[in-house]
Amino acid sequence: MITTNVRTPSEVAPTRLSALATLPVFMILTGKRAVIAGGTAAAAWKAELLAAAGADVAIHATDPSEDMVLLVARGAAAGSLSLHAAPWCAADLDGAAIAICDAESDEEAAAFAAAARAAGIPVNVIDKPAFCTFQFGSIINRSPVVVGVSTDGAAPILGQAIRRRIETLLPAALADWARLAAGVRSRVMDRFAPGRPRRAFWEAFAERAFREAAPETVDDLLGAGASDDTRGKVTLVGAGPGDSGLLTLNAVRALQASDVILFDDLVSDDVLELARREAKRICVGKRGARASCKQEDITALMISLARSGRNVVRLKCGDPMVFGRAGEEIDAVRAAGLEVSVVPGITTASAMASAFQTSLTHRDHAQVVSFATGHSRDGVLPPGLDIQAIVGEGRTGVFYMGARTADAIVARAIAGGLDPTTPAVVIASVSRPEERRWAGPVAALPATIAAWGTDAPIALAIGTVFANAETGALTLADPAPARRAAVRA
Template identity: 60%
Template sequence: MNIRSLQQNKVRRGPSRHERMAPLATLPVFYKLQGKKVLIAGGSEAAAWKAELLAAAGAEVHVHAERLDPVFADLIAAPAVSGSYVWHQRPWSAESFALMQIAICDAESEGEAQAFYCAARTAGVAVNVIDRPAWCEFQFGSIVNRSPAVIAISTDGAAPILGQAIRRRIETLLPPALAAWAQLAQTIRKTVNDRLAPGPQRRAFWEFFVDRAFGAPPEKGAAEKMLRQANALQPAETRREGRVTLVGAGPGDAELLTLKAVRALQAADVILFDDLVSADVLELARREARRMLVGKRGGRESCRQDDINATMVKLARAGKHVVRLKGGDPMIFGRAGEEIARLQDEGIAVSVVPGITSALAMAAQLGVSLTHRDHAQSVRFVTGHSRNGELPKDLDWAGIADARTTTVFYMGGRTAGEIAARLMEMGMDPSMPVVISRSVAREGFERWTGTLRDLAGGMTIIGYDEPVLVGVGSVFAALSERQVRVTCSLVSAGCQ
């Protein structure tokens, strides 16, 4: 079956150019304050934070306060990183607003807040009274600082905690090195514009620049090297080179993605994703990225691997950044080796972003150490079926049956009965603890615990309609013990 017939997610498009802008609670504006005067009324710690922010933007901060909080005093005593401070050891007055660009007050009362607001409006100065939205013409948002790249988040004062949470999410997407790349862009922009004509050449250079900006910091001499490359760039060479990134989507929970995986999703042109990749993970991808389902799921109709390989090659040759998004880790039972080999044969750049494999997510969810020193000295991850859906013929059953090894079978639901039989044939104790985990790190997670002799019956209880992991080893005995303790505590409490 080919990929086209399996595509279920249409390309997401932005709003029509004829649609009107949705209402804005506030207008986001980036205001240059270098060398300009601003007023701070009050010497509190809250006022100090605002003063530091304004000085960082290059402002001349005039502070009107009879006394300063020790934090504020230390701030003024230390050299400002950009702007400067002037302390007027007296309360603010109407004359304080002269030549000021903006005015901020930490008012001690509602009356002072109103008076400050009215005085600022009379003077024609934009005003903010800290923590009093009724007397504010503008608010300070949460800031992600990669200056000269600066991101501000506002909730219009309604939910500052939400704004901070959004900031934390954005912080994870933007590497600290982005600041150095933004500074480098400032340095070379004029030279690039002088050397490269508008259109394909200049666009190709900046696309190459942006691809690198979300990686490691620029190395020494990067600017001159990139300028030499720009100068040598010919019109016929401006077509963007495609590449492929194999990305581990983890077991399902989007919060288990690595930062590097999220950044790859944000930079993708096309995403080829497996059936087990959750919708929450796809939500983190760039909105403009084309999404193509290439369903790879045991026991269900799947896209041929050759078709997936051919599609990656075709898209990369068209200059696309292709993300091959795989459940768990791409290098564990994911056919990544076949995909990497094909791409390398075609001369296409390929990289790998690892993910959390489902066995490790299961251990975390169950609270079980797979290599607890009292039970196991090693751990094995074993595939539970081969290409034809049966157990692989060449498994080392003697090694797997070692009682000092924890074994996790992937895709072993339909072969669970045979797995148990083979292990017992090799001498494993039929009372060896086992666990079956269904939908690990997903909605609908369930587990069954028991012994090896009952494994087939446990699968009947768990069912075959969702992915399962089968864990075998004495480390799982703790799960049964916990269940016994919970049952005993309920009985002792009268829940009989």
């Protein structure tokens, strides 16, 4: 029997904000004067951009390009554009809010930058970062939602590629929703108390904004929150096997909407980084043969936080509904009269199959796949576990938390008639940078785990589907085989 020390839930400070190459700032230019020196096509784009933000743009160019002439003739979407057929001078910058120059030489760039600094205004010299006090980034325009992407001038093409990818995630209707939000903001402030009631409205609002076209009103949402119930809710979220790239969109949304996150030891820092920065993080570590928090303490804390009005995320590795004790927690939350929901995650067996590029139910080998726990509450192989029903002809058996009972699993399987040469695989820290894989005959499996040790989370599987498993196969999570350690017996 394995005895463990008892831990108590402990709050963990969020990761410190990493160094920023530049500070993203959104400048209000409506009704303010902007100066542009130069008449090139690049200067025309900057003039159009500033005018679209509401600025009155004065362009100084003795020989404006066709692009600039056409822009001024067409007019601005907002603000105004005026073309002055004369070179710029320092006096032109007086009272301006922002200054842009497309300089023909470093000497002109230096002079313009010096004049702007003397006037106390931000300056950008196109394609000459040494003379700039700010940089333009790539822009995603769903105004009044505006997203800026900067690479600090190092890789503009990369910034544009990032912009294109973000644009695919932001529906065009988001602009209509943002305008609708501005129109109902005062009503929301009056109708809903600060804290959970008000946040619940905006969360429901945001969910609809990504699913459908904006309606004329949101009276249905305004009416739905009329209750004085200030209780929070609990969401069980699957963190997947480790790689943050394997989180579902719903999991990310839940983390972003959380007030408190109760997370297990094996949840990676990369996953926690996707959470709302203001969310409180509390480690409620549970690992086999190690000091762990009592389940009743975790459940009590979860319910207490939700009753106080918090949006609680119970973050579990893999899928919470597979060996995650989710049933106990769901029953307890329901019994407390609180709302509970579940966001599934990628379970270890699925990540393992992807890592070995092996179908667990290949029709030529297996018609049944079974997931089994490798240990009981006492830390030993459950006495009643029918190994013969899990492994054998036409079956694939996956054992979770089986590192310390691998000897017993294999011995019981072979004693029940399993061929000792049956293919088997072992994977440690699946989908993580330190992932290790092994494939070989089942009889050699315990020795492999003994050589690796049991500090890392380990899963093992047995079945003829693994006959051609390659330990060097690429994973869906990370196509970099150099980061993986692999052994083949």
